[in-house]
Amino acid sequence: MSVLSEVPHTSAAQQRRLQQQWLAGLASGARSQQRLAALAICVSGALLVVQAGAIAWLIQSIVVERLNWVQMVHGFWVLAAVLLLRSLLGGLAQAAAGRVADAAKLALRAQVYRRLMARGPLWLRRQRSGELGELLLAHGDAIEGYYAGFQPVRVEVVVVPLLIVAAVAYVDWVVALIFLFTAPLVPFFMMLVGWGAEAAGRAQLGELARMSGHFADRIKGLGLLRLYGRGQAELAGIAEAADGVRVRTMKVLRIAFLSSTVLEFFASVSVAMVALYLGLSYLGLMSLHAAVPTLGTGMFCLLLAPEFYAPLRRLAAHYHDRANALAAAAEVKRLLADDPGEAPVVAPPAPLVAPEPVQLHAPMVALRAASLRPKGAAHDVLRDFSLDIADGQRLALVGPSGSGKSTVLETLAGWLPPREGRLLVRDGVRIGYAGQRPYLFHGSIADNLRLADPAVSDARLQAVAEVAQVMRFARQLPLGLDTVIGERGFGLSGGEARRIGLARLLLLEPDLFLLDEPTAFLDPQTEADLLQALASHTRGRSVLMATHSQLAMRWADQVIDLQPHLQQQEERA
Structure with missing residues (x-):
């Protein structure tokens, strides 16, 4: 500073x-x-x-x-x-x-x-x-x-x-x-x-x-x-x-x-x-x-x-x-200048790691009794919330709109520190986050994907685009992945922009994928193909997906419903 x-x-x-x-x-x-x-x-x-x-x-x-x-x-x-x-x-x-x-x-x-x-x-x-x-x-x-x-x-x-x-x-x-x-x-x-x-x-x-x-x-x-x-x-x-x-x-x-x-x-x-x-x-x-x-x-x-x-x-x-x-x-x-009363932001690569005894099967990422409050909000959206994510686990985070799904993902990504409680991350764990509104720059689709790995080969770029179902719509474009799009993804639909953001995250190959509504705005067949390809590509890695989709819930190993935490919060209020 x-x-x-x-x-x-x-x-x-x-x-x-x-x-x-x-x-x-x-x-x-x-x-x-x-x-x-x-x-x-x-x-x-x-x-x-x-x-x-x-x-x-x-x-x-x-x-x-x-x-x-x-x-x-x-x-x-x-x-x-x-x-x-x-x-x-x-x-x-x-x-x-x-x-x-x-x-x-x-x-x-x-x-x-x-x-x-x-x-x-x-x-x-x-x-x-x-x-x-x-x-x-x-x-x-x-x-x-x-x-x-x-x-x-x-x-x-x-x-x-x-x-x-x-x-x-x-x-x-x-x-x-x-x-x-x-x-x-x-x-x-x-x-x-x-x-x-x-x-x-x-x-x-x-x-x-x-x-x-x-x-x-x-x-x-x-x-x-x-x-x-x-x-x-x-x-x-x-x-x-x-x-x-x-x-x-x-x-x-x-x-x-x-x-x-x-x-x-x-x-x-x-x-x-x-x-x-x-x-x-x-x-x-x-x-x-x-x-x-x-x-x-x-x-x-x-x-x-x-x-x-x-x-x-x-x-x-x-x-x-x-x-x-x-x-x-x-x-x-x-x-x-810092905003009055604003807590410092925790950098994504190194969230707060509390010293705890080494366990044989310790979770890769965990939230302990956390109270989470979005930026600018007057009240907590979740209180006393705990979550363990193990290696290779697929989790679906569900709840009504405004229940705090995005807030949980932002906290795990290191963007938003918990107001109370602790965020524990095992040493060496790399976390990647694909939000609902990925920022796309003016340039070709391939250029936007290469932001994650400028040295990526054309073959791997094509493979990742296939997994994220980007090629499903890119094949219909005049120049395929070389088609130029406008700033903030002008010329693409919301679902297409999210798929490009997902493909960009796949190039990073993190240990934990945080996905915020990746299947929104997709037709059932495209959603099924995306989840099937994602399961194959992320085998051995962990995935936490915020979703409203029943198909995505069946795809996950475990479903975490935020509704009970909201009810407890309302009772306390």
Whole structure:
């Protein structure tokens, strides 16, 4: 779990500190590139002083001392070498900072993906996919500017101005004092504007995520909206959401342009003060030295004056990247924060295994005195429910709709932890679950089956499709298993989609098959053929099937009726 979710109630300053720690942690895998970028920036800053000194010496030699070209040729060579080195160092720093940004974006997406996987499919069902998608897209782009822009400039603003002040103080302490007294104005106003920029950036990212979720949902339900004549109304809603994004984007740009104008003004005034001091000194109207500064000294100070404020101006420009990154961190926390009072999700491969004495014929999976409550429900659907599943056993789980059959399967799959009681799973047991609504992606039927085993051979793919009765309808399609279907199985019936989900599970070959209504919507002959093929294919493995079918109940070794547990629950209520 990231540092963003460790402390639920903190002050604004503490939240900002946690967000900065989280941002720093994203680039932990690219520390060497960060150090390389910082070193290149510092060396380039030192060479900037050498460059200004070479130019000032050349001007002094040409205008005042009137040296010939032969005597100044080494100065030109130094200047050319410095310009070339600074160009190479600038490219090196930019490339290293880009690699840091790429590593941070990859770490963000991996962290978000792991977090979404940890929340489990039950939580994901209640989220807007478009809004979650923005965590991997817009929020990743938001932190890119932080690492590629703000972080390198932050190093530059600490090192380069100090080098320039030290060099200028060596030749003229008055100009150095002007630099030191005017420099704090830039970060002061940058800080004032940055607070507003961060708030505006957070609002803009939040609105963009909400609009993405809204738009993605409407695209998915476009056919239904048109059927009920809601197309124009939804167009108006999308236009309103887009206008909200436009307004917030303009607020961010307004703050950015305002801060840039203010900071450029103070930087320009500071450079003008240096020029005014030198001009008055040359005119003899101001004398703070025993001698008037030479032309070379004046040019050296004037050349470094804008360069002294340049890192501060760049920091101000990239300060909005920092604000956007902090806003992205806040949005990640908001969208991935734990629900109040929600129990952590147990990962499917390793459900809660209680230490018990080893038994000779221990069940492969067992529920002990479990109270089960579906996600979002106010009451338990089952209480004090126990179930043992032995090796090679075929069980039918029956009961009226809403009796908790799917909840039992989701608990055994590790998706939903028991509110009370224990889930026991023997070491090494692999569990597979085929739900009522398997998610099918846009692509061919074969591609959707290969999600379970990308390296599966065509022969085995065909065999599994025969067992799940997929070939019964695939043979009627133009391209068979290579026929392309739409997202969420568009173009298939509910029973056909469930058979594809079952075939996908058969490719995994788990030790325990959890099947939720696999024979629903099937005609009697197809159902009989499916159960017969399933019995042959799963021989030696265990099957727990939630069903309403009498044929499936006769197929099972044992029928578990949830009705008595419901009656006990009603009596307790």
